[in-house]
Each structure stands twice: as structure tokens, then as C-alpha cells.
Amino acid sequence: MEASGFEPAVVVETSPHNFQAWLNHGRVLDRELSTRIAKELAARFGGDPSSADWRHFGRLAGFTNQKPRRRLENGLAPFVRLKKSTGLIYRSAREFVKAIAESASRSTEETQHRPQRPTSPRSDLRPLADVHADPRYGGDLHRADMAWALHAASRGLSEEEIEAEILHARDLSKKGAIRRQMEYARRTAAKAVTRTQPLHP
Numbered sequence: 001m002e003a004s005g006f007e008p009a010v011v012v013e014t015s016p017h018n019f020q021a022w023l024n025h026g027r028v029l030d031r032e033l034s035t036r037i038a039k040e041l042a043a044r045f046g047g048d049p050s051s052a053d054w055r056h057f058g059r060l061a062g063f064t065n066q067k068p069r070r071r072l073e074n075g076l077a078p079f080v081r082l083k084k085s086t087g088l089i090y091r092s093a094r095e096f097v098k099a100i101a102e103s104a105s106r107s108t109e110e111t112q113h114r115p116q117r118p119t120s121p122r123s124d125l126r127p128l129a130d131v132h133a134d135p136r137y138g139g140d141l142h143r144a145d146m147a148w149a150l151h152a153a154s155r156g157l158s159e160e161e162i163e164a165e166i167l168h169a170r171d172l173s174k175k176g177a178i179r180r181q182m183e184y185a186r187r188t189a190a191k192a193v194t195r196t197q198p199l200h201p
Contacts, residue, residue: 004092006023008023009086011083012059015065019083025037026089029097032104034054035052039052043168095179103186124155125155128145131144131148141170145166149166150196153195163186166185
């Protein structure tokens with residue numbers, strides 16, 4: 001997280017080798033944006049998606065973690081330990097929050113104006129990682145992303161679902177800053193959905 005410009009303001013160890021990292025966005029976020037950002041961070045850094053919600057509180061250092069499955073070998077509940085506390089705003093905060101907010105706004109507008117499309121079963125959806133490894137693309141992950149996006153769109157995935165999968169499937173840092181990465185995923189998803197829409201006379 002630190003190498004990516006997402007330095008935690010607080011890190012606590014909630015049980016041996018289990019951690020919570022909390023970020024200071026520099027401002028108070030509304031409920032919807034807070035949840036979207038939490039889900040994006042959980043997906044990007046391998047966090048617990050079930051905890052990615054504006055209503056989910058963290059564990060306080062000095063208290064014990066009472067979850068039965070987190071008990072120590074001696075049967076006692078582990079204390080939550082403070083590992084780091086700077087309180088600082090992470091470097092990518094302004095750009096990241098703005099990008100997520102703009103994406104959320106576009107998604108809302110598109111949902112309001114987009115006609116409903118019938119969806120087809122997704123049981124035959126091919127994992128994006130498999131497409132990345134397909135020798136037909138010779139390591140050209142840009143082509144592989146587009147091929148998978150078309151495949152996914154033809155099976156009923158929404159533009160937002162395709163965009164999210166492309167963002168999380170591999171390291172896109174070569175595309176540039178976070179905004180550039182999100183634009184790449186959004187463009188690819190939009191092209192795929194447009195190309196697979198049925199034509200009307």
C-alpha cells in the first residue's frame with residue numbers, strides 16, 4: 001500500500017498476523033462514496049470485502065478480539081495491538097477519491113439512461129486470468145483485456161462489472177496514474193458493451 005501511495009494512517013494487528021489498515025482521505029465522505037472507496041481498496045489490496053462498508057468500524061487497540069476463531073492456543077482472546085499511527089493523509093488521496101467520485105457519478109447517470117438489456121447465463125464466463133495466459137495473445141495483455149471484455153459483455157456483464165474486473169486482474173501501473181488506469185478500464189468496458197449491443201433498425 002505504501003509503495004502505491006496509499007500509506008495507512010493507522011495499522012492495528014487484530015490477532016496474530018491479521019491486520020486492519022485505515023486511511024485518512026483528508027475529508028469526510030458521504031455514505032455511498034465511503035462504501036465505494038472501501039470496496040475498491042479491499043479489492044485492490046486484498047482486504048476483506050465483507051468489511052468494506054461505511055458502517056464497518058475497526059478494532060480499537062488495547063481491547064481484545066472476541067471472535068472464537070481468533071482465539072490463541074491457550075484459549076485466550078488476543079489483544080488488538082497498535083502497529084503504526086501517523087494520522088497522515090495518504091499521497092494518492094486527492095486523486096483517488098476524485099476518480100472514484102467521478103466514476104460513481106457516471107455510473108449513476110448511465111444506469112438512469114441505459115435501457116435494460118436481457119442477460120444471459122454467466123456459468124460459462126471465462127476467468128480473465130485465463131485469457132491473459134492464452135498463448136494466442138502472445139503476452140499482449142491489452143488485446144487480452146479487450147477480448148475478455150467482449151466475451152464478458154456477450155454474457156451479460158455490465159460495463160461496471162467489466163471495468164472492475166479489468167482494474168483488479170493485474171497491475172496496471174504501466175498505464176500511468178490511478179486516473180489513467182481507471183480510464184483505460186472504463187474505455188475497454190464501454191467499447192465491449194457497445195460492440196455487443198444488438199442493432200435495431
